[in-house]
Amino acid sequence: MAAKKLSGFPEFLPEGRIVEQRVLESLSRTFELHGFGSIETRALETMDSLTRKGEIDKEVYAVKRIHAPADAPAEFGLHFDLTVPFARYVLENAGRLAFPFRRYQIQKAWRGERPQDGRYREFTQADVDIVGQGELAAHHDVELPLVTLDALERLHVDFGIPPATMEVSNRKLSEGFYRGLGLADPMAVLQLVDKLDKIGPDAVRGLLLEELAMPPAAANACLRLASIRAADTSFVDEVRGIGVEHPLLDTGLEELAQVVQTAQQLVPGRLVAALKIARGLDYYTGTVYETSMRGMEAIGSISSGGRYDSLASDQKNSYPGVGLSIGVSRILVPLIGKGALGASRPVPTVVLVAVDSEDARLAANETATRLRSRGIAAEVSPNADKYGKQIRYADRRGIPYVWFSAGEVKDIRTGEQQPADPDSWVPPAADLRPSVVQS
Amino acid sequence: MAAKKLSGFPEFLPEGRIVEQRVLESLSRTFELHGFGSIETRALETMDSLTRKGEIDKEVYAVKRIHAPADAPAEFGLHFDLTVPFARYVLENAGRLAFPFRRYQIQKAWRGERPQDGRYREFTQADVDIVGQGELAAHHDVELPLVTLDALERLHVDFGIPPATMEVSNRKLSEGFYRGLGLADPMAVLQLVDKLDKIGPDAVRGLLLEELAMPPAAANACLRLASIRAADTSFVDEVRGIGVEHPLLDTGLEELAQVVQTAQQLVPGRLVAALKIARGLDYYTGTVYETSMRGMEAIGSISSGGRYDSLASDQKNSYPGVGLSIGVSRILVPLIGKGALGASRPVPTVVLVAVDSEDARLAANETATRLRSRGIAAEVSPNADKYGKQIRYADRRGIPYVWFSAGEVKDIRTGEQQPADPDSWVPPAADLRPSVVQS
Numbered sequence: 036m037a038a039k040k041l042s043g044f045p046e047f048l049p050e051g052r053i054v055e056q057r058v059l060e061s062l063s064r065t066f067e068l069h070g071f072g073s074i075e076t077r078a079l080e081t082m083d084s085l086t087r088k089g090e091i092d093k094e095v096y097a098v099k100r101i102h103a104p105a106d107a108p109a110e111f112g113l114h115f116d117l118t119v120p121f122a123r124y125v126l127e128n129a130g131r132l133a134f135p136f137r138r139y140q141i142q143k144a145w146r147g148e149r150p151q152d153g154r155y156r157e158f159t160q161a162d163v164d165i166v167g168q169g170e171l172a173a174h175h176d177v178e179l180p181l182v183t184l185d186a187l188e189r190l191h192v193d194f195g196i197p198p199a200t201m202e203v204s205n206r207k208l209s210e211g212f213y214r215g216l217g218l219a220d221p222m223a224v225l226q227l228v229d230k231l232d233k234i235g236p237d238a239v240r241g242l243l244l245e246e247l248a249m250p251p252a253a254a255n256a257c258l259r260l261a262s263i264r265a266a267d268t269s270f271v272d273e274v275r276g277i278g279v280e281h282p283l284l285d286t287g288l289e290e291l292a293q294v295v296q297t298a299q300q301l302v303p304g305r306l307v308a309a310l311k312i313a314r315g316l317d318y319y320t321g322t323v324y325e326t327s328m329r330g331m332e333a334i335g336s337i338s339s340g341g342r343y344d345s346l347a348s349d350q351k352n353s354y355p356g357v358g359l360s361i362g363v364s365r366i367l368v369p370l371i372g373k374g375a376l377g378a379s380r381p382v383p384t385v386v387l388v389a390v391d392s393e394d395a396r397l398a399a400n401e402t403a404t405r406l407r408s409r410g411i412a413a414e415v416s417p418n419a420d421k422y423g424k425q426i427r428y429a430d431r432r433g434i435p436y437v438w439f440s441a442g443e444v445k446d447i448r449t450g451e452q453q454p455a456d457p458d459s460w461v462p463p464a465a466d467l468r469p470s471v472v473q474s
Numbered sequence: 475m476a477a478k479k480l481s482g483f484p485e486f487l488p489e490g491r492i493v494e495q496r497v498l499e500s501l502s503r504t505f506e507l508h509g510f511g512s513i514e515t516r517a518l519e520t521m522d523s524l525t526r527k528g529e530i531d532k533e534v535y536a537v538k539r540i541h542a543p544a545d546a547p548a549e550f551g552l553h554f555d556l557t558v559p560f561a562r563y564v565l566e567n568a569g570r571l572a573f574p575f576r577r578y579q580i581q582k583a584w585r586g587e588r589p590q591d592g593r594y595r596e597f598t599q600a601d602v603d604i605v606g607q608g609e610l611a612a613h614h615d616v617e618l619p620l621v622t623l624d625a626l627e628r629l630h631v632d633f634g635i636p637p638a639t640m641e642v643s644n645r646k647l648s649e650g651f652y653r654g655l656g657l658a659d660p661m662a663v664l665q666l667v668d669k670l671d672k673i674g675p676d677a678v679r680g681l682l683l684e685e686l687a688m689p690p691a692a693a694n695a696c697l698r699l700a701s702i703r704a705a706d707t708s709f710v711d712e713v714r715g716i717g718v719e720h721p722l723l724d725t726g727l728e729e730l731a732q733v734v735q736t737a738q739q740l741v742p743g744r745l746v747a748a749l750k751i752a753r754g755l756d757y758y759t760g761t762v763y764e765t766s767m768r769g770m771e772a773i774g775s776i777s778s779g780g781r782y783d784s785l786a787s788d789q790k791n792s793y794p795g796v797g798l799s800i801g802v803s804r805i806l807v808p809l810i811g812k813g814a815l816g817a818s819r820p821v822p823t824v825v826l827v828a829v830d831s832e833d834a835r836l837a838a839n840e841t842a843t844r845l846r847s848r849g850i851a852a853e854v855s856p857n858a859d860k861y862g863k864q865i866r867y868a869d870r871r872g873i874p875y876v877w878f879s880a881g882e883v884k885d886i887r888t889g890e891q892q893p894a895d896p897d898s899w900v901p902p903a904a905d906l907r908p909s910v911v912q913s
Contacts, residue, residue: 040566041516041518041520044516044518046513046514046515046516046563047513047514048567048570048571049511049512049513049571049577052511052512052513052514053511053512055514056512067822067851068822068846068849068850068851068852069846069851069852069853070821070822070823070851070852070853070873071822072488072491072492072820072821072822073488073491073492073495074485074486074488074491075485075486075491075494076485077480077483077485077596078517078552078582078584078596079480079483079535079584079596081480082540086540094539094540095539095540096518096537096538096539096540096550097537097538097539097540098535098536098537098552099535099536099586100533100534100535100536100586101521101525101533101534101535101536101548101551101586102586105544105545106544109540111535112540113517113537124485127479128487131487132487132488133820133870133871133872135856137821137853138488143517145517145518147538147539147540147541157516157517157518172856172857174832174835174856175856178854181839297836300836301836301839301843381511381572382509382511382576383506383507383509383510383511384509393613396613397736397739397740400620400740407507407508410507411507412506412507412508412509413507413508413509414508414509414576415617417574417611417614418611431572432572433572434509
C-alpha cells in the first residue's frame with residue numbers, strides 16, 4: 036500500500052494533534068462558560084440543500100454510493116460550512132429546542148477548491164451562533180463577537196497564539212449608503228469593495244467605474260466610506276460628513292454604533308468599526324465581522340460571521356441568527372507546520388514502568404494500574420531489555436519518568452532517581468499532561 | 475428550506491450530545507492513561523486505497539467535485555473504518571513515529587449500506603491500536619483488550635452503560651484446526667461458522683455439508699470447536715479432546731492460552747475464550763475479539779478487533795498491529811434514543827443573570843464575566859422582562875440558578891434564595907457541569 040499525501044488535507048503528527056486537542060478543549064470550554072451547548076450534525080447534507088446559495092455549489096464535494104448507477108445524480112454532498120447544517124438542524128428540531136437557542140459546533144467541513152495559503156479542502160471550524168424564533172434582540176450582535184474574542188484571547192494567553200483584532204461593519208449601513216448615492220445594485224458594489232485588501236483602492240476604483248459604470252464622485256464616496264475605521268463611535272460623524280442620506284443608512288449607523296460602544300467598554304481596542312468589511316457573497320443582512328491575527332494577516336480572516344434576518348424559515352416562523360466561525364485549521368496548520376507551536380512531549384504517558392523479565396510483566400501491569408487509578412498515565416515497557424535500553428526507549432518516546440520494580444522512579448531528563456510508592460507518588464503538575472509550548 | 479431527516483444518519487439533541495461528549499471524554503481519558511495518543515486522519519481516502527480489501531467496496535461512499543466531468547471516476551471515498559486510514563498514516567509518517575506506536579482515534583466513518591438495527595450510514599468509532607515496525611510482541615494481544623475493557627468499565631461505572639463481556643479466539647487456532655481436518659479452504663469455513671449466532675448450529679451444519687461438501691464428521695468437529703467457551707485455559711484440553719492435530723493449531727492454542735491466562739488474573743470473567751468468534755471477512759491473522767453488552771446482545775458486537783501480521787508494509791518494513799474498535803454510535807444511539815441515558819440539564823449554563831432594564835445589561839454582563847472567570851458558566855437574560863418571566867425562561871432552558879442585581883441568587887428548583895457575591899459564590903459541585911443521568 037503506497038503512502039499518499041494529499042494537498043489541502045492537513046493531518047498532524049501526534050505532537051501537533053496535542054496542540055489541536057488543547058485548542059479545541061479551550062474553545063469548547065469558553066463557549067460553554069458563555070452558555071452555549073454543543074451540537075454535531077451529520078457530514079452529509081442533501082445536494083438540494085447545499086446548492087441553493089449562489090456560487091458556492093462550485094466547491095461542493097458530491098457523494099454517492101460507489102455502486103449507484105453512473106448517471107444517477109449525487110444524492111448527498113459534504114457540508115462546506117456549519118451554517119447550512121445548523122439551519123437544517125434548527126428547522127428539524129424547532130419543537131424541541133428552547134429559543135433563543137445557543138449552540139457551538141466544532142466539526143470538519145470540505146470544499147473542493149484548489150488549495151492555497153489559508154485554504155484547505157478539509158478543515159476544522161468552530162462555530163458559535165444564537166438563533167431566535169421570530170425575533171432576536173440587537174444586543175446579541177455584540178454578545179457573539181465578545182464570546183469569540185474571549186475564546187481567541189484564551190488561546191493567546193494560554194498558548195501564545197497571536198492576539199486577534201475583530202473588525203465590524205453593517206450591511207444596512209453600506210447598502211443604505213449606496214442607495215443614498217443612487218446606486219441600483221448595492222450587492223455588486225459590496226462585492227467589489229470586498230476586494231480592497233487584495234487589490235487596493237485604485238484598482239477597486241477602476242472596477243467601480245468600469246464594471247458598474249459609476250460616476251467618479253460616487254466611486255470616491257464609496258472608497259471614502261470604506262476607508263473609515265474607528266475603535267469608538269466617531270465613525271458615525273465621519274460617515275455623516277460624506278453627506279449621503281438614506282433611512283437604511285441611519286439604521287445601520289445606529290446598530291453599528293451600539294455594537295462598538297458596548298465593545299469599547301468591555302474589550303477596548305479589540306472590536307473596531309471598519310466600514311470596508313463586506314463579507315462578499317455571504318448572505319448577511321446586518322452586522323458583519325472579520326478578524327485578523329497579528330503577524331498572520333496574509334492568511335485572511337480567522338473568524339468571520341454576521342447577522343442573518345432569517346437563518347432559516349418554516350411555515351410558522353423565521354429564525355433570525357447571529358454568529359461567528361473560527362477557522363481552527365487556518366490558525367493552527369501554519370503555526371504547527373512551521374513549528375511555532377508544539378507540545379511539551381508527543382505522548383500522554385508520564386511513566387514507563389520497566390520490566391525485569393517477561394515473568395515480571397504482570398507485576399509491572401499492576402504498578403501501572405495503581406498509577407492510572409490516580410490519574411497518572413502509565414505504560415509498561417514493551418520488552419524486558421536491560422534498564423539502559425528501556426530508558427532509551429522512554430527517551431525516544433518522550434516519556435519523562437521510568438519506574439523500577441525496586442520501588443524507585445527516575446526523572447530521565449535530570450537523571451534524578453528516588454524511592455516511590457505507586458499508591459502515593461505524584462509527578463509535578465506540569466508533567467501530568469503534555470502542554471502546549473511555543474518556540 | 476425544508477427540514478429532512480435522513481435514516482441512518484443519527485443526530486442528537488443538545489441533551490443527548492452532552493451524554494456523547496462525556497462518553498468521548500471518558501474514552502479519551504482512559505486511552506491516554508494507558509499511554510495512547512490521539513490522532514485524526516482526513517475523512518477522505520483515495521478510492522484506490524479503500525477498495526483493495528475484499529467486498530467492502532460495495533459500501534463505500536464515493537466523493538468527487540460537483541463540477542468534475544460526469545464520467546470521471548471518483549477520486550476519493552469516505553473512510554468506512556479507521557483502520558485503512560491508520561495504516562496509510564503509519565506508512566506516510568513512519569520516519570517520524572516511535573514504534574511500537576500507540577494511538578487512539580475517535581472519528582466518524584461512513585458506509586453506504588441500508589440502515590438497520592445497530593448499523594448506521596454515519597457513525598462514530600473509537601479505535602485503539604498498537605503497531606510495531608517489523609515485529610510486535612505477543613503480550614500486546616492481551617494489553618489491547620485490557621485497555622478496551624477498562625474503557626468500557628469506566629462507562630459502566632460512571633454512566634450506567636451496561637457491563638461488557640469480551641470474547642476472544644485466534645485465527646491460527648481455527649485455521650490449524652480446519653487444516654488438521656484436511657479442509658482445503660479454512661477461510662470459507664470461518665465465514666460459515668461466523669453465521670452461528672444469526673442462524674444457529676443446525677443451519678451452519680447444513681451449509682458446511684452443502685456449500686463446502688464437508689464430510690459429516692468434519693462438520694461435527696467444526697461445530698464442536700465453535701461450541702467451546704471458557705473463562706480459563708480449560709479450553710485447551712477441550713480442543714485437544716476432539717483429536718485434531720496441526721502445528722498451526724498448536725501455535726493458536728498457545729497464543730490464546732496466554733491471553734486468557736493473563737486476563738483471568740487481571741479481569742476475571744470479563745475476557746472469555748469463545749472459539750466461535752471468527753470476524754468474518756476481516757483480514758486478521760491471530761487473536762480476534764468481539765464484545766457484547768448485557769441486555770444489548772441483539773445490536774451485535776460493540777467492540778471488535780484483532781491482530782494483523784501486517785497492518786501495512788513498505789519497501790523496508792512490515793507493520794504488525796493489534797487493536798480494537800469501540801462502536802460509540804452503536805452503543806449510544808439506542809440508549810439515548812430510548813431515553814435510558816440523558817443529561818442532568820440540556821445546557822452548560824449554571825446561572826442566568828437577570829436584567830432589570832436594557833440600561834442595566836452592561837452591569838449584568840460584568841456579573842456574568844466575574845462568574846465565568848471562576849469557571850461558572852453564565853449567560854445574561856435575553857430580555858429585561860419581569861423577574862417572573864426571566865425565571866420561567868431559565869426554567870425552560872434548564873438553567874438551575876438565577877442571579878439578581880441586588881446580589882442574590884435563587885435556586886429555581888427549590889425556590890431558595892440567598893445573598894451572594896459574584897467573586898466568591900460557588901454552586902454545589904454537582905451543578906457545575908451537566909452530568910449523565912440514567913432513567
